[in-house]
Amino acid sequence: MKLVTAVIKPHKWEDVRSALEMVGVTGMTVSEVSGYGRQKGHTEVYRGAEYDIALVPKIRVEIVVEDEDADEVVISIVDSAKTGRIGDGKVWVMPVESVIRVRTGDQDVAAI
Amino acid sequence: MTQTVNNGDTAWLLTSAALVLLMAPGLAFFYGGMVRSKSVLNMMMMTFGALALVSILWVLFGYSLAFGDDLGGGLLGNPEQFAGFRGMLTATSGGVPVTAFAVFEGLFAVITVALISGAIADRARFGTWMVFVALWVTVVYAPVAHWVFDYSAGGHVGGWLANRLHLVDFAGGTAVEVNSGAAGLAAALVLGKRVGFGRDPMRPHNLTLVMIGAGLLWFGWFGFNAGSALRADNAAAVVFTATLLAGSAGALSWLVVERVRDGHATSLGAASGMVAGLVAITPACGAVSPVGAILLGGVAGAVCALAVALKYKLGYDDSLDVVGVHLVGGVVGTVGIGFLATRVAPSRVDGLLYGGGVDQLWRQLVAVAVVLAFSFVATYVIVTVLERTMGFRLDEEHEVSGIDLVVHAETAYDLHATAGARTHLGHGGGSGVLAAITRHESDERG
Numbered sequence: 001m002k003l004v005t006a007v008i009k010p011h012k013w014e015d016v017r018s019a020l021e022m023v024g025v026t027g028m029t030v031s032e033v034s035g036y037g038r039q040k041g042h043t044e045v046y047r048g049a050e051y052d053i054a055l056v057p058k059i060r061v062e063i064v065v066e067d068e069d070a071d072e073v074v075i076s077i078v079d080s081a082k083t084g085r086i087g088d089g090k091v092w093v094m095p096v097e098s099v100i101r102v103r104t105g106d107q108d109v110a111a112i
Numbered sequence: 113m114t115q116t117v118n119n120g121d122t123a124w125l126l127t128s129a130a131l132v133l134l135m136a137p138g139l140a141f142f143y144g145g146m147v148r149s150k151s152v153l154n155m156m157m158m159t160f161g162a163l164a165l166v167s168i169l170w171v172l173f174g175y176s177l178a179f180g181d182d183l184g185g186g187l188l189g190n191p192e193q194f195a196g197f198r199g200m201l202t203a204t205s206g207g208v209p210v211t212a213f214a215v216f217e218g219l220f221a222v223i224t225v226a227l228i229s230g231a232i233a234d235r236a237r238f239g240t241w242m243v244f245v246a247l248w249v250t251v252v253y254a255p256v257a258h259w260v261f262d263y264s265a266g267g268h269v270g271g272w273l274a275n276r277l278h279l280v281d282f283a284g285g286t287a288v289e290v291n292s293g294a295a296g297l298a299a300a301l302v303l304g305k306r307v308g309f310g311r312d313p314m315r316p317h318n319l320t321l322v323m324i325g326a327g328l329l330w331f332g333w334f335g336f337n338a339g340s341a342l343r344a345d346n347a348a349a350v351v352f353t354a355t356l357l358a359g360s361a362g363a364l365s366w367l368v369v370e371r372v373r374d375g376h377a378t379s380l381g382a383a384s385g386m387v388a389g390l391v392a393i394t395p396a397c398g399a400v401s402p403v404g405a406i407l408l409g410g411v412a413g414a415v416c417a418l419a420v421a422l423k424y425k426l427g428y429d430d431s432l433d434v435v436g437v438h439l440v441g442g443v444v445g446t447v448g449i450g451f452l453a454t455r456v457a458p459s460r461v462d463g464l465l466y467g468g469g470v471d472q473l474w475r476q477l478v479a480v481a482v483v484l485a486f487s488f489v490a491t492y493v494i495v496t497v498l499e500r501t502m503g504f505r506l507d508e509e510h511e512v513s514g515i516d517l518v519v520h521a522e523t524a525y526d527l528h529a530t531a532g533a534r535t536h537l538g539h540g541g542g543s544g545v546l547a548a549i550t551r552h553e554s555d556e557r558g
Contacts, residue, residue: 044315045370045374045375045376045378046315046316046378046380047380047381047384047417047420047421047433047436048370048373048374048417048420048421049421049424050374051313051315052313053313
């Protein structure tokens with residue numbers, strides 16, 4: 001099993017969700033996060049005082065998938081989250097040792 | 113003093129008093145939105161605390177200090193004469209109950225002292241603030257209100273600025289705006305800068321709250337200014353119009369300055385410019401034509417938009433720009449009367465630009481200088497004494513962790529259900545937030 005984590009632009013979230021549904025992903029964990037990379041932050045002005053705001057709001061999507069599905073899920077996220085401009089985000093994949101469904105006690109692939 | 117009561121005038125005066133009261137929550141929202149989320153409740157509490165305390169002190173002795181018979185030199189009223197509103201309950205003056213006038217004026221005292229709180233946001237101990245409020249209203253506001261607002265009539269002798277200098281100040285450009293602005297500067301200087309001032313971002317945490325507050329302030333300001341006519345008459349309508357126009361012109365001119373200087377017209381700029389225009393028209397609303405009100409409000413909006421940058425250059429932390437908006441705007445408005453006053457307006461005085469020469473101008477300048485100097489020096493002394501005796505400035509550690517939690521044991525917003533709160537119903541001494549903080553600290557020390 002793999003954990004696919006994606007950090008994307010907030011306004012691309014609906015596109016990414018639709019694309020993931022198309023490839024059969026039935027659930028995910030989504031969080032509102034903030035951070036910065038090459039995009040850096042932005043400037044805000046209050047009564048003439050400029051503030052550099054370093055952190056940019058992002059959406060983090062986490063999905064646990066079977067090994068053979070990982071590539072397809074990653075491609076689908078990358079395609080649907082892409083705007084071609086700086087700040088589009090990142091997707092990465094990590095191995096998962098075990099998964100348990102809390103309600104039934106199902107384990108690993110059965111719990112996905 | 114037993115005349116008949118004019119129902120229309122009395123109704124307008126009582127309504128105006130309620131409108132001025134609405135400026136207190138308005139100011140609390142206006143200021144509260146501008147601070148960081150960790151200190152919004154304290155910011156609002158400074159205004160609500162002042163409202164509750166000053167209302168009572170005003171009836172007990174404040175009104176008498178300001179509007180009692182002069183004790184000598186036009187400097188102070190007799191504090192015993194109307195103590196507890198003694199002898200006033202059936203009295204009328206000018207067709208309105210004296211009590212209605214007295215509570216109306218009391219709410220001016222509330223808003224004036226509350227304005228000062230913006231200069232010392234995030235870092236003032238609440239108990240000491242309340243002591244400061246009582247002292248300041250007694251030692252600074254009541255005397256200045258006597259000088260500016262207490263007109264001699266019949267056998268009554270009033271204050272020196274109004275009756276001897278013949279200052280034109282319709283609703284308090286000196287007594288309210290310059291007074292609170294100079295006091296704010298003194299308080300900010302004595303208490304010092306907030307931790308991280310000029311380094312950490314201290315942007316407003318809720319600008320929608322600021323806009324609501326600005327709207328309530330403007331609404332209340334119609335009572336503040338047009339109510340000061342003390343009658344529901346032509347003068348009140350002229351003043352009402354000036355109040356509308358100056359707020360509008362102030363908002364527009366502040367936005368133009370921002371657009372040119374920073375590239376963007378901001379919501380905070382619109383709210384601030386509106387207040388700057390209203391501050392400037394406060395003394396002048398009875399002295400200028402409608403076009404004069406547009407000019408004065410416009411000048412104030414632009415000048416104040418530039419003046420708020422001074423604190424970064426000069427290095428004082430007037431956190432919410434009480435100096436840049438109220439002191440500077442109050443000076444613009446009060447001195448502006450010397451230029452823009454016209455005989456056709458209710459105050460019946462001509463300024464320099466209307467052929468009146470410099471006669472009114474120098475009177476306005478003297479009054480501004482006197483009130484500014486008195487308020488600054490007296491406030492500087494009061495705040496210094498309180499800081500050295502009770503302690504006024506919050507501990508640095510508590511200021512950083514947030515004054516709402518440390519001083520009031522509250523946080524303004526519960527946005528996360530996962531905060532891990534547990535309930536201890538009733539009062540078991542050691543189970544509160546403060547106890548938790550204290551325990552935490554002693555753990556660290558231990």
